[in-house]
Amino acid sequence: MSLLELKNISKSYLSKVGNFQVIKKLNLSVDHNQNIFLFGPSGCGKSTLLNLISGLDSSDSGEIYFDGKLVKNHFDLLKDDIGIIFQDHYLISELNIFDNIKLKSDDTRKVEKILSYFNLSQFKFKYPNQLSNGQKQRVCVARSLVNSPKLLIADEPTSYLDKENAKLVIDLILNSSKKFNLSTIIASHDISFRPLFDKSYTIEDKSIKEC
Incomplete structure (x- = not known):
């Protein structure tokens, strides 16, 4: 049984010139412990697809199954099962790193454990503006995994990083996939990462194509 399955998903947005369809009858299956790379030019629908999978947006038609259960419009039940890394870090500047991660989990032991795993313990009382872009993105990876999700979604997680830090973040995500037995879907315009993924x-x- 697949971890995630999308069946005939369609999504349109209302624009000044009328209805604009981004995705049409899209089908996708993601297995347990599978790493998926999603690429394509800006505006092709990558972010829309990730938003539909994560529950940040809803489809016009079609069905989404998670662990065999129909979850369309019930993504609040999966808040601990899906971790999300955004293009922007969205760390709250008034909170230190520990408290930023704690917003995702009230279990301080989990927060301490995830900080330790990502070698971030020395930064836990620092604030976002005291960290480099690479360090901030490591915090975002840690935050997304603090509740031990089954699926991690990342939308352009390396867009603001130099080549070296970008590779470090991708490696961190893929190593975390092995360590925590989770599936990942990573969207990126940088196709140099493509060989690192399972599919x-x-x-x-308006549809998805395996490459």
Whole structure:
């Protein structure tokens, strides 16, 4: 049984010129402990697809199954099962790193454990503006995994990083996938990462294509 399954998913947005369809009858299956790479030009629908999977947006039609259960419009039940890394770090500047991660979990032991795993314990009382971009993104990875999700979604997680730090973040995500037995879906415009993943897809003509 797949961890995630999308069946005939469609999504449109209302624009000034009318209804604009981004995704049409899209089908996708993600297995347990599988790492998926999603690439394509800006505007092709990568972020829309990730938002639908994570529950940040809802589809117009179709069904989404998670661990065999239909979850469309019930993503609040999966808040601990899906971890999300955004393009921007969205760390609250007034909170230190420990408290930023604690917003995702009230269990301080979990927060301490995830900080230790990502070698961030020395930064836990620092504030976001005291960290480099690479360190901030490590915090975002840690925050997304503090509740031990089954699926990690990342939308352009390396867009603000130099090549060296970008590779470190991707390696960190993939190593975490092995360590914590989770599946990942990573969207990126940088196709140099493609060989590191189990499968790669792009969105063309409003649907998804394995490459």
